[in-house]
Amino acid sequence: MGEVAGFATEPAAGARPSFLRMARRHSILLVGAAIVGFVVTVTILAPILAPYDPTAQSPGGRLAPPSAAHPMGTDQLHRDVLSRVLYGGRLPLLVAAASVAISFSLGTGLGWISGYFGGRLDRALSVVMDAIYSFPSLILAIAIVAMLGPGLLNMIGAIAFVYIPTYFRVARAQVLTLKEQEFVEAARAMGGTHWRILLRHIAPNTLPAVMTVPSFTIADAILTEAALSFLGFGLPPPTPDWGFDIQNGQKFLQAGYWWLITFPGLMIIVVSIAFGMIGEGVNDLLNPRRRRAT
């Protein structure tokens, strides 16, 4: 197979790509999705899978190392760490998913409007979004939650707020490029109203670019939620939560009780990486890279 005009060619005409070949090409996406799927399933099934009630302060010894009865050990209040890890993903995943859903909708919608209609609205929104974007996400989230007070909705709101500019920028940039295209001129010539053009013609074409963003922001949102819980802004004890348990377990690390923070910490790392892999994979899928002729 050769290369024609800078495009990698497909295999010989007539041969359909086998599943294995597709799997190999999109391996990053599939592995990432598999990991996330596994974690989400396990989290949902926590009530069935967890050997103990994660808040029960009686099952095992105090600060017991991993053993057959407690594969991830117990914490200082005699709670089973494995059960807490199983249940502890609900909050980070829920908060991350909810915040990203909100940022996605608001950010993308505002980006469409700003990019299309331009003018003073666009300038004003861009300035605001740039200001928010320039803040380190964790610091901004802390500041917002500190103002609003701890609580589930406030955390979701704070994290959502932090990522709105990311979606805004991508959507707006796409709209700016697209609105100069010929098909938009054509639509206008045929008498399409602005809103119709925006929603029917432009917006859907921004999606390939915009859809690559959620997986990265979810990874980021999970880390931010963990940090907020770590710092005490999350849900109150004894709600199992990876971030909170890292905070609690941190005091015992120096004394040698490593299992309290290692297992929840591993979960956060694994899930964040998996979402990152999904993001990579989606990017590859929707925006295939054009290989240069060598």
Next chain:
Amino acid sequence: MSRRRVGVIALAILTLALLLSPGAVAQREKGTLVIGTTDRITELSPENSYDYWTWHVFQQTAEALVTFKPGTTEIGPSLATSWTISPDGKVYTFKLRKGVTFTDGTPFDAAAVKWSIERALRLNGPEGGVALIMNIGKIDVVDDFTVRFTLKQPDATFLARMSDPIAPAMIFSPKSTPANEFAKGRYAGTGPYRLVQYVPEQRTVYEAYKGYWGPQPKSPRVITVFFADASALAAAVEAGQVDVGYRTFNPEDIVRLSKNPNLQVLRGPSMSVRYIVFNVTAKPFDNPKVRRAIAYAVDRERIVRDVFAGLNSPLYSMVPPGLWSHVPAFPRRNLDQARALLREAGYSPTKKLAITLWYTPLHYGTTEADVAAVVKSSLEQTGMISVDVKSLEWGAYVKAMSKGEFGIFFLGWYPDFVDPDNFLAPWLTESPEGLGTFLNKATNPADKQAYARFQKLLTDAKLTAEKSKRQAIYQEAQRLLAETAILLPLWKNDQQAVAIAQKNVKGIVLDPTMNFRTWLIYKE
């Protein structure tokens, strides 16, 4: 790209941990003593602050008429050299020390004493402890070095209330301290140190005041570093970055560092107590049966064992063991009694008592979340209580508490002065709103009666100077408190009176007053 992302994520988690370290590495020249703490300063206003470390700063940089002799609970002269008390117990005449100057050069005299204390009484900030000296009726300048206080009522505890570190009783320069607004760090005391730098959340720096009337401090320069949490503090002590750490270590770290041959772990007698407060005007805590049920349901043993690795001790009275008149009046844990009382109050397993328990996550150490979790679990073991746990950062916590927004919450106390009165009066008669009980506004007739009774008991105890009579009265007051359960003593904070220092540090005195006198500390 994905490999980089792995690195970024791993770094992010590491950075989270680092974000919580103090950042500023203290400078270590000879003669500079470095102290580490997890406490914080709220506001450097003697008329609007009421917390340990803020008053600690005032104690290093300013003085009062009298002081407690280090290592004892005995009162001795400070800015006053002698005093006489009138036969009716209401008039105290102090002779003042001559040749004393404030750090701004202003001479110290009777006019400054009158000015300072009247200022505190006048400004009386909402977050202050001015209530402690509210019994002062008037202050007269007899001559430049004699000042006379006339009290509203005789008070056997008055002298103790005029000692450092009780900030409203301390004397500040009229030249450098604003007359009609909260000081917020703008003040000059008489020494032994001057406060030369205060970076909130980071550090304070004291330098010896060369013009001090007494012996120069053993260490001419003291830097206090504020650590984000107890683990960071312990790590810094271990690494030799601070000379002495004080307030408050994780129990596990105390156990571990006790075995470290390069460090010394000093334990003092602790008069620091931790307890639960009920706002008796907030439903359902206006019902004494509910309060008493909770008193029967808490599990002090479990708190001490699981949260504090056995380093603290369960407490059955607000007056701690070790202080005269202590009687363990509160009942031992009894779930059946708890359930019986709840049933009498109209609750059942299907109609549970639903309460919101408040705590503050950092001010009392990072163990507080666990304490709340254990209390929640112990109360829910009755099967008839459901507990919702909530938290607020200390500044907001104090404000909400004094506005009556909490029904049941945790608080801590260390004595302003070592006397049983100071372990009962503040919540029951002196400052029931400021400390969240609102007993003075009780709606339930039984509680109103209790308030009247406490007022009588505690006033009588102050009117008599005879210790055996006072003892009997305080014992009755403790029994009444257990019956009415307005406060719920939980544990004695032995672990808070722990200082961990490098081997070459000398002069640390941990006594029942819980004062931490940095001017006595030095390095060999």
